[in-house]
Amino acid sequence: MGREQYNMKITRIEVIPLVRKLNQTFEGGTYRIVNRNTLVTRIYTDEGLVGEVFGGDEDIVQEKIVGLIQDHFEPMLIGEDPRNIELLWNKMFFDGGKIDLGNRSIHVLDLLNRGILMQAISAIDMALWDLLGKIYNTPLYQLLGGYRKKVPVIAIGGYYQAGKGRSQLTDEMQHYKELGMTGVKFKVGRVTVAEDIKRVQAAREAAGDDFVIVCDANQGWTPDQAIQFCQEAVSLDLEWIEEPVRWYDQLEGLRMVKDSSPIPVTAGQGEISGFGCRDLVLNGCVDNLNVDVTIAGGVTEWKRTANMASLSHVQMAHHEEPQVALHLLAAVPNSLYVEIFPNYERDPMWIDLPIETYRIKDGFMELPNKPGLGMELNKDIIEKYRAI
Incomplete structure (x- = not known):
């Protein structure tokens, strides 16, 4: 009897918070990073197949996300068929929205709780899609549409650090080129516009004209700046x-920049649902969306958003998380670059947590031919950094 002829059942959902202190501080336009936290989520079935994923980088409310999954979503989904992903997503989104997280019916103040809800949905949804790939013995990107077998990869860098001048920026850009990166996402927004122009100019001179540079201000400027x-x-x-x-100026301010800028505008990583991304698109705020699969509802909502964006000729980037983002960007025609932290000190989990990371060659990250995400996780690293 084929699997399609009977119900498969979810028997258990496991979520493991990982907490890791970084050896140095990294500063962008408006923030400082001192930890690399993430969640490992596993979904078990009565057939013995297990969906597994790591994702997210939550410092403040990690325990609440874990609690929501353990106390509410696991009981909600036990006994359900994991192949009915749209049904399960809707149960979590609509029934989960009724869970009392201390909401005050003041929607802006309640956004923190909504963010907890959406990150919990994301964790389970991503694990479900990995499981679905394993059920049908198919890589996730092909399950989602399979548009390309490799995606150009850029480094995330250009961080502000004490004593980091032109010489250090030159060395950094050369290092990324030696690693086979197509380009760099370069941090701006912490110093004056004039100073940032000089920093980016140094990066361009060091990297050459054939190297992609995108700049990330992390919501650091007024529209005029x-x-x-x-x-x-x-x-x-x-x-x-x-x-x-x-x-506070994510609609009108972004639209003003997009209307006046000779450079395309990317935003969306701060949105927690496809609805927020829809508003950015319909209000003419963006050329590209970089909504994050680990924040805004998982694979299911990301794919909906990408399809919506394509109808308005908006391209899809992705905020970090290459272990899932690679498959998403390879599955749709309107995609741009997958991004990684090549600096081990910035993201040691990307290097240590997978048994094997995805291959990078000639500026591209290649898709694995294994089922699901095609990434086995290191159990020793999970045990070493688990918080509970």
């Missing part, structure tokens, strides 16, 4: 400017 940067940086051939305006 963002427009000034884009106009003064036009000769530097930047691929896009990411998250240019401050948190």
Whole structure:
């Protein structure tokens, strides 16, 4: 009897929070990173197949995400057929939205709790899709549509550090080229516009004209400052400017920048659902969306968002998380670059947690031919850094 002829059942959901202190601090336009936390999620079935994924980088509310999964979503989904992913997603989103997380019916103040909900949904949904690939013995990217077998890869770098000048930036760009990166996502927004222009100029001179540079301000500027940067940086051939305006001006401010900038605008990593991404697209705020699968509802919601974006000629990038993002970007025609932290000190989990990371060659990250995500995780690393 084939698997399609009977019900498979979820028997257990396991979520393991990992906490790891970084050896050094990394500063972007508006933030400092001192930890590399993540969640490992496993979904077990009565057939013995297990979906497994790691994802997320949550410092503040990691325990609440774990609690929501353990106390509410596991009991909700036990006994369900894991192949009915749309049904399960809707149960978590609509029934989960009724769970009392201390909401006050003041929607902006309640967004923290909504973010906890969406990250919990994301963790389970990603594990379900890995499981689905294993059930049908198919890589995830092909299960989702299978548009390409490799995706260009860029490094995340250009961080602000004490004593880091032109010479260090030159060495950093050369290092990325030696690693086979197609380009770099370069941090801006912490110093003056004039200083940032000089920093990016140094990176361009070091990397050469054939190297992709995108700039990420992490919501550091007013619209006027963002427009000034884009106009003064036009000769530097930047691929896009990411998250240019401050948190309170994400619609009108982004639209102003997009309308005045000679450089394409990317945003969306701060959205927690496809609805927020829809608003960015319909209000003419973005050329590219970089919504994060680990934050905004998992694979199911990301694919919906990508399809919606394509109808408005908006391209899809992705915020970090290459272990899942690679498959998503390979599954749709309107995709750009997958991004990684080549610096071990910035993301040791990307190197240590997988038994084997995805292959990079000639500026591209190649898709694995194994079922699901095609990534086995190191149980010793999980045990070493598990918080509970």
